[in-house]
Amino acid sequence: MDLGLKGKVAVITGGSIGIGLAIARAMASEGVHVAICARNETRLQEEAEKIRSTYGVSVLAKVCDVTNPDQIMEFSSEIRKTFGGNDILINNAGAGTNEKIMDAPDTKWQYYWDLHVMAAVRLSRALIPHMEERGGGVILNNSSICATQPLGYEPIYNTTKAALSMFSKCLANECIPKGIRVNTINPGLILTPDWISTAKKLTARDDISAMDYLDKLAKEYTPIGRFATPEELAHFFLFMCSDKASYCVGSTYFVDGGWLNTVT
Ligand code: NDP
Numbered sequence: 001m002d003l004g005l006k007g008k009v010a011v012i013t014g015g016s017i018g019i020g021l022a023i024a025r026a027m028a029s030e031g032v033h034v035a036i037c038a039r040n041e042t043r044l045q046e047e048a049e050k051i052r053s054t055y056g057v058s059v060l061a062k063v064c065d066v067t068n069p070d071q072i073m074e075f076s077s078e079i080r081k082t083f084g085g086n087d088i089l090i091n092n093a094g095a096g097t098n099e100k101i102m103d104a105p106d107t108k109w110q111y112y113w114d115l116h117v118m119a120a121v122r123l124s125r126a127l128i129p130h131m132e133e134r135g136g137g138v139i140l141n142n143s144s145i146c147a148t149q150p151l152g153y154e155p156i157y158n159t160t161k162a163a164l165s166m167f168s169k170c171l172a173n174e175c176i177p178k179g180i181r182v183n184t185i186n187p188g189l190i191l192t193p194d195w196i197s198t199a200k201k202l203t204a205r206d207d208i209s210a211m212d213y214l215d216k217l218a219k220e221y222t223p224i225g226r227f228a229t230p231e232e233l234a235h236f237f238l239f240m241c242s243d244k245a246s247y248c249v250g251s252t253y254f255v256d257g258g259w260l261n262t263v264t
Contacts, residue, residue, distance in 0.1 A: 006031030014093030018192035022230030028055035037064035066119035085130030136179025172250030188256025191227035224257030
């Protein structure tokens with residue numbers, strides 16, 4: 001299927017590892033030029049170089065902590081300078097948490113509010129005018145199944161991801177007259193390097209291996225009985241960015257192997 005994305009420009013936050021990197025690589029494989037950001041510059045530049053040499057597209061890789069409004073503005077103007085604007089924005093950067101509501105300080109709530117919500121607000125505000133000038137585009141907010149079906153150990157994650165989903169819905173209504181389609185993706189269990197290193201730590205003193213631990217977790221949580229690869233999820237992002245998904249507006253799509261335990 002020709003997705004018709006060749007020559008477009010996609011901005012992907014947190015594009016240096018895991019899901020964001022898989023999306024950046026999938027975009028590049030379709031001939032999309034990419035702008036990626038993250039905080040760790042060495043990893044970011046290494047992955048950017050691999051994308052350039054593998055797919056022959058232009059890659060802007062800029063350090064940007066998306067919780068910092070000034071760095072978001074610098075990233076946005078660099079995108080403008082390099083590509084003249086963008087057609088696609090993927091708000092992906094994010095991280096899990098671990099706390100009890102009664103113990104977590106305000107500073108922690110604020111950090112994850114900035115990371116999961118304000119980053120998407122600020123990037124949208126900065127980049128939508130460029131997208132409008134180019135005749136429209138697509139914004140995808142990478143939320144989580146936890147926005148709807150919370151995990152007990154991470155209330156701050158669950159709450160801020162739920163807020164991201166509502167922001168996404170409101171933005172979709174505001175943007176569709178500009179020809180910009182906004183949607184939310186709620187992934188389930190996606191096997192990123194971070195999951196593997198967490199599993200290694202959790203099983204360090206146990207008889208079970210990290211991979212067996214993850215396998216058990218996936219069987220317990222998901223009807224499909226396994227994690228998805230980041231590439232499996234990235235394919236869905238690609239489709240949602242293409243005109244093949246032209247009637248998809250303001251919705252939330254679960255990519256979760258059946259984990260969501262309700263109908264919406
Ligand atoms: P990873 O930890 O593998 O990657 C996170 C990426 O975001 C990295 O590139 C990281 O780079 C970057 N990042 C983190 N914090 C910031 C920040 N403050 N500013 C800029 N970049 C940042 O995560 P995943 O790939 O697993 O997750 C990606 C998204 O998908 C997240 O929003 C997550 O909530 C969501 N998700 C993941 C699921 C999973 O099972 N993996 C399931 C459901 C949702 P650096 O550290 O260098 O900044």
